Amino acid sequence: MKLFLVPGRSETSRRRRMFMGVALCVAAFGLLAACGDGDESADAKKPVDQVSVFESTVTPRELVEPVIGTGTIAAAKTTVLGPRVTGIIDKIYVLVGARVKEGDPLFHTRDVDIKNHVAELENQVKLAQAEVRKASRAYTRAADLHKSGFVSSGGLDTAQAARDTANARLGIATAQLATAKQMLEDCTVRAPFDGVITRRDVDEGKFMSTMGGMGMGMSGGEGGASGGGGVLQIMKIDIVAAIVQIPEVDLPKIHVGTKGKVIIGSMNESYDSEVYILNDLIDVNTRAIEVRMPILNPDYAIKPGLFARAEFYPAPRKVLSLDRNAVLGTESQRYVFKAEDGVAKRVPVMTRQIDTTTVEVVSGLKAGDVALSGPNLPLIAEGTPVKIESMAAAATPADDKTQTR
The missing domain is CATH 2.40.30.170 (Efflux pump adaptor protein, beta barrel domain)
Structure with a gap:
């Protein structure tokens, strides 16, 4: 009699569960594989997105760069006025801040001694004139007598020499008188031009000399200045x-x-x-x-x-200008992007700042060249597909684009 072993219910259930788990795993791997193939196909068929940008044109212009x-x-003029003759300053006619006209008296040096000297020289001139008249008459008589033979040639020469000497003395006296009169006039210092008094260095009573600055020490008069080397300053x-x-x-x-x-x-x-x-x-x-x-x-x-x-404002110079926002890069390596065949191409440039919105193109571009710009410019790299947008269209609100029939 043969005995047969029949599996128990627990063993059968366990095997059944194992089989079902394997089947589920195989199905899951199949689904994953199918999904992967579908994504790759979709990516291959999907077109590359274009970046919307604007265009900025390199424009010639005249640039004035202020210095x-x-x-x-x-x-316009500044003069420190001192005395023209040595003596004591006895009158100052103006104060600091006074506005004066050319020729107005400003200050005066005591002139008593000069007036006396002028009077003395006037008398010396009169004396010299009298001597000239006397010598001239003597020479005339000597000349007449010389013609008659009563005066020798030596006597005539003596009379002529006396006359010439008298004339020379008159000339000297006259010149001395003119000098003394000029000194008398120079005692009053007048404004050399229309102006304003801006400093006063001394007061009345100060002795001042015209010889090498001797006696020119300052007394610290009105105006509070010292060491000015004069009486008044006029501007x-x-x-x-x-x-x-x-x-x-x-x-x-x-x-x-x-x-x-x-x-x-x-x-x-x-x-x-x-x-x-x-x-x-x-x-x-x-x-x-x-x-x-x-x-x-x-x-x-x-x-x-x-x-x-x-x-x-120097004469303007011709430059090439470009929108500052079209320029990228660092100070030493500036560049722009140009659109060629629908993609961005990087072009190195050299620029100089004109103002906050504009640069001067020194090299790399010529007049009429177009560079890419706009808020999407930082998204662009070499070879990025680009789509040129109109700035006017971009600035128009969406509602304005709706057409009403």
Whole structure:
């Protein structure tokens, strides 16, 4: 009798579960494989997206680059007036701030001794004139007698010499009198030009000499100045000048006659002017050039010593300009993108900043070339497909594009 072993129910269930698990795994792998093939096919068929950009054109233009300088307002003329004759200053007619006209008396040196000297010389001239008349009559008589033979040739020569000597003495006396009269006139010092008194160094009673500055010590009179070397200082300020320093690198741009503007910040005013004087000497310490610009000042409102800033406008030069937003890269490696055959091509350029929105193209592009720009520009690389959009269309709201029938 044979015995047969029949599997139990638990063993049969276990085998059934194993079979079903294997089948499920195989099905899952099949599904995954099928899905992968479908994605690859979709990616292969999907077109590459284009980046929307704008275009900026390289445009010729004339550029005026102002040259900036700073400096100080100065008077058209400045003179320190001292005495013209040695003596005591006995009258000063003006105060600091006085506005005077040419020829107005300013101060006076005591002239008593000079007046006496003039009177003495006037009498010496009269004496010399009398001697001339006497010598002339003597010579005339000697000449007549010489013709008659009563006076020798030697006697005639003596009479002629006496006459010539008298004339010479008259000439000397006359010259001395003229000098003394001039000294008397010079005791009163007058304004050499229309101007304003800006300093007074001494008061009345000060002895001052014209010989090598002897006796020129200052007494610290009105105006509070000392060591000025004179009595009064006068300035001509109906015309003032802005003395401005500009960098030497700007010298080729500036010449006599270049138009400009002087800005005086403390007065909140600006004045049109031009280069009147261009100093040929360059300051070796500051590497700057001195430029002078005149300003009419009939009301004396502009005071010497004010700080001034000047802008000069040289002749314009022709440049190629481009939108600043079209330029990418670092300071040493600038570049732009151009569209060629629907893709972006990188082009190296050299630029200079003109203002916050525009650059000058120094090299790399020519007039009429078109560079890519717009907010999507940072998304572009070499070979990126691009789509050129119109700036006008981009600026039009979507509602405006809807057509009404």
